[in-house]
Amino acid sequence: MGNKNNLAAISERTGYSVSTVSRVLSGKAEKYRISAEAIAKVTEEAHRCNYRPNLVAQSLRTRQSQTVGLVVPGIDNPFFATLASVINAQLVQHGYHTLLADSRENPEEEIQAMEMFQDRNVDGIIAVPVAPTPEYHERVSQDIPLVLIDRYFDKTSLSYVCTDNYAGAYMAAKYLADKGYKRILAIQGVPASMPNRERVRGFQDALHERGIENQVRGDAFSVENGRREALAAFSGNPKAYDAIFAFSSTILLGAISALRRLGITEGKDVGVISYDNNGFLDFMNPAVTRVEQPLQEAGEIAVSTLFSFMEARRAGLPHPAPVQQLIRPTLVIRESC
Amino acid sequence: MGNKNNLAAISERTGYSVSTVSRVLSGKAEKYRISAEAIAKVTEEAHRCNYRPNLVAQSLRTRQSQTVGLVVPGIDNPFFATLASVINAQLVQHGYHTLLADSRENPEEEIQAMEMFQDRNVDGIIAVPVAPTPEYHERVSQDIPLVLIDRYFDKTSLSYVCTDNYAGAYMAAKYLADKGYKRILAIQGVPASMPNRERVRGFQDALHERGIENQVRGDAFSVENGRREALAAFSGNPKAYDAIFAFSSTILLGAISALRRLGITEGKDVGVISYDNNGFLDFMNPAVTRVEQPLQEAGEIAVSTLFSFMEARRAGLPHPAPVQQLIRPTLVIRESC
DNA sequence: AGACCATGCACAAACGATTGCGCAAAACAG
């Protein structure tokens, strides 16, 4: 019934030294040739008092925390929530845990989060970066394994796993063109972010190649932005465009609400297509055709890449070559265009 | 230039002892009457080398971690994602951070998560419990401040902040009744969970009082369950019910997909009403009337309650009386019934 | 019997911060 529950207590109760107890309980018994008898007594006592090592002390001593920092631009965004879910599940499977941070699309908060991660001795970081330039992340990456996901930087040695936004947007635009749409409006998200830039490129390339009228407006992955831009685009002329490509499902929702307000019926008067994989797109009326990103796969690759870096670090090896991977998204065809 | 960045390094470079440096940098200078000169030199050096305390060591010594554990049944569920977002924001504002865990509706994983929290020395826990009984949580609560949110237990001394699910369901059912619906089907979630039981009670009370036909089916807060139950209920007779009350937005989506498949138009042939506050309900066609829960408020109360417990603990005071609060949800009226 | 090796374990120093206690030197009083 000893109140304390640490190695010292077990040591006292079994008569073996703290070091022996430690070695037994951390599975290093044979490496240090501990007797079968000692092993038996120590493990029994450990079970009896339900010993669990103090991870803080362990972390201080070993400089490992079994913790990975995850920073996203907005955990309330279902897209990032799903990403967090996938990543957390992967980490837990490997015996790691998630220290969560939300940068709220704010570079300063992102930096604060990453400093906090360092202060807390996380073993690695997975980030959806919001900073305009990669310098800070590159600096951190020298000290702590770091993998970017969903967003990345232009010319950088940082590792990332993202979906091929150029290909996705190209597919979507081509699909609209093939369907016969002639004047297509894209409502974009944060203009400086890499996914957005790539989507704009893909969109424009596909339509220029086909000589189809197109325009890009907007500046945020938000419902408000979708609503505002759709209102502005259609309020003068309900037939200003015959299709809308929303760069996120939030934008889509805003745009649809604007269309309805203007008496325009999505899917009939104006075709709509969207980016993102929110399941509810299937339950809208009409169900929304969209570019889906393989989040599960992306999360898995990010985590396994991170682990490979962490392992190299533990082994004292040099940092492996960066992994920079673009996953191909898929076009999910429904009835909205 | 020094490679290390700890108190010892600053101590060496300034010529003051580690203890003095520690006291200066943790703001206890006057308490220990450190000279102005020492304060100046130490803080300057600390800034120069950008000193940041090692939180792991700090945590080991002080038994505080500035960390709160948050366990939810599914971070990919937008409802819990929003909850996590609100709670995390509150915590960060107070200088705390979030250690995240996902029980996936699984009592065993919930226990694992909470043990992990204890091993990592979190200062408090906020949980959406999934266990069938409160015993484990009550035990933990003796060691670590704990506040439940969204779900709670029946007769328990644990603190919780939840929405008044009885009132919410009662409101919704009454609204349907007042609109003239005569045969109402509720599709429920996890039957054993407190919110679900309260919703069933509210639903049945409201309709029994008014002598209106009603039934409750289903067993999970999932799309599949909604779909399955709606199919089963309507496939024999498309007019079996004239309204559906979905106990979550996921259930709603499943039910709607079933209705469409059967050629039944929601809002016209069958009224629908839902629980939950997913913004996209406004963008469905017709927009869905629903019972919304004040998540922001709930999160704030949970966090401030938790902090009050943590403070009492630090001060060595006895655990304050439990806070058990039900917040009234609101009925958001749209066009689906 | 002496040299040698394998065995089984304990000692003590880390990791980096906090903190009770006490020690010098300076200041002051008598």
Added chain:
DNA sequence: CTGTTTTGCGCAATCGTTTGTGCATGGTCT
């Protein structure tokens, strides 16, 4: 000039682990 107080700071223990090193004991070999 001695005794007391104040000022300013350092010593060393502590949190709970991990781990390099070393020391007995007992057995084997020549």
